[in-house]
Amino acid sequence: MxxxxxxxxxxxxxxxxxxxxxxxxxxxxxxxxxxxxxxxxxxxxxxxxxxxxxxxxxxxxxxxxxxxxxxxxxxxxxxxxxxxxxxxxxxxxxxxxxxxxxxxxxxxxxxxxxxxxxxxxxxxxxxTTRETARAVVRKVVDELEKQLATRTRATVTGALDRAARINRPRHRDIDWDRTIRANLKNYLPEYGTVVPERLVGYGHAAQSVKKDVILCIDQSGSMAASVVYASVFGAVLASMRSLSTRLVVFDTAVVDLTDQLDDPVDVLFGTQLGGGTDINRALAYCQSQISRPADTVVVLISDLYEGGIRDEMLKRVAAMKASGTQFVTLLALSDEGAPAYDHDHAAALAALGTPAFACTPDLFPDVISAAIEKRPLPMGGAADTAEATDMATHR
Structure with a gap:
């Protein structure tokens, strides 16, 4: 032909x-x-x-x-x-x-x-259909876990170790690479060496719970893919002993599914897609669960179409950030790109220093790691304007 x-x-x-x-x-x-x-x-x-x-x-x-x-x-x-x-x-x-x-x-x-x-x-x-449906869901969840778990654990473990670095380490705990870089100003050319005034050491993050992570997920109908991915990531994070992970889903009501995190299929069947949205109520619950603000990361996954009290929602975010909590807003956790979202609420959050942006599943481990280490988030450098939030969203 x-x-x-x-x-x-x-x-x-x-x-x-x-x-x-x-x-x-x-x-x-x-x-x-x-x-x-x-x-x-x-x-x-x-x-x-x-x-x-x-x-x-x-x-x-x-x-x-x-x-x-x-x-x-x-x-x-x-x-x-x-x-x-x-x-x-x-x-x-x-x-x-x-x-x-x-x-x-x-x-x-x-x-x-x-x-x-x-x-x-x-x-x-x-x-008659429920068991077949669970089998279909489990197949997808197992495939996602296989794709996402290894990199997530490795990336987050590295972030926890770096966040737990100590400045008076024992010899075996010295991070020589970081120690040398931290003391380059003390290089002595005549001797060809660096004099280390400050030692940087590895912490042992895996020995105890070092960080608390709260995933707060909007379960309105438009967030279906995000709910699936967030449930899988929640199960992976919950399997790490150095993290304490909580998973909360909400519409106009708030449901804590943390006790089901050992099986993301149970988590998914515990959700109810559709209905209204009350972000303020969900954040109020999450705020009540924070006992170590400086060691807590809250991830809100929502398109920000708030049906609750907008000003109260913003006050809660500001209060959590002021207490030292790392707050991340994801407009979506999916492969679909930029979602429909409330631009006014996104801009208001950006003004508080919490720019909202869409996140693909492959980027999520880097987002969590950056939040744990209190580094800038890998989302294109959005600033505190609606335009910058839009740019980050469409990245």
């Missing part, structure tokens, strides 16, 4: 059956099958309404037909494309309702977004 024919073939698949006559391209075999599964979800171009060029869904609502379609898309497309099409199916044909059927759950390609859909259905889920 020459280059022109290949381009026509691709455009025919993109535009769907409505372009069959005008393109002059007839699809056969595998191409015809691919066109069929695309048409089943996206249908033909809408005659009126909707976005330009958008196709209407044609899958129907029966579980058998959807199950066959799910099998077909896994045959013809790579996993990343399958997951995008599943998300479109959830939005376009109400696939989320059909996920209450066990046989359909077994046919889907599990990912973070599917877990979010299942969690939103948690309260409506029949017992």
């Amino acid at each position: 020459n280059a022109v024919d290949e381009r026509l073939r691709r455009w025919r698949l993109v535009l769907g059956s409505d372009a069959a006559e005008s393109s002059g391209v007839a699809l056969e075999g595998r191409d015809a099958a691919i066109d069929g599964v695309l048409g089943a979800l996206y249908g033909s171009a809408r005659k009126s309404g909707g976005r330009g060029g958008e196709r209407s869904a044609g899958l129907g609502a029966s579980a058998p037909s959807v199950a066959r379609w799910l099998g077909d898309i896994r045959t013809y497309f790579p996993t990343s494309v399958v997951q995008v099409m599943q998300r479109d199916a959830i939005d376009r044909i109400g696939l989320s309702a059909l996920l209450l059927e066990p046989e359909l759950l077994e046919a889907v390609e599990a990912d973070v977004h599917l877990v979010g859909a299942l969690l939103s259905l948690n309260k409506a889920m029949p017992e």
Whole structure:
């Protein structure tokens, strides 16, 4: 097939059956099958309404037909494309309702977004589906833990050790690299050596709890992916003896899920996606749990659409920071990039020295480590203006 024919073939698949006559391209075999599964979800171009060029869904609502379609898309497309099409199916044909059927759950390609859909259905889920749903969620959680745990533990342990450095170490505890760098001003060229006026030593962070971490997670529906990732990170951090980790989720009510952190699947099924938001109430609870302000890191994960008392929320953040607590605001903890968020509240927090920014899962260990060491956060240097907050968010 020459280059022109290949381009026509691709455009025919993109535009769907409505372009069959005008393109002059007839699809056969595998191409015809691919066109069929695309048409089943996206249908033909809408005659009126909707976005330009958008196709209407044609899958129907029966579980058998959807199950066959799910099998077909896994045959013809790579996993990343399958997951995008599943998300479109959830939005376009109400696939989320059909996920209450066990046989359909077994046919889907599990990912973070599917877990979010299942969690939103948690309260409506029949017992016949619950175990299958837990198995799907566990598969995703186990894969995420495998990807994230090793680097998180290594990065955070390093930060704890550096934060626990001492200035009167025993010989075996001297950090020679940092000691030399701290005393470079005392270099004696005639002797080719450094005279160390100050010794820098390693602390032993793993011997006892050195830092307290509180993850405060908004469980409104728009934060589904963030809830999944935060629960996994919470479980990883809780497994480290040198940290005391607390996980709090909230909407208009506040629920402390710390006692379930040994199993992030239990944490996730303890959440209830959707509902309103009362950040002030959640922060009031977190504030009440702080016993060592100078050794505490609070991470608020929220799009900041506050339904509670805005001024009280800001006062609580200011009070925690004044007491020595490290306060971090993440607008999202996901791979999606910049989310929709309340710009006024983000700017107000930035004015308090707590710029709000979106964070990808691979960056989260660095954010926690920087907070533990009381270093600038790795988020692009946002300052205390709404514009800088926007820049950090869109980084």
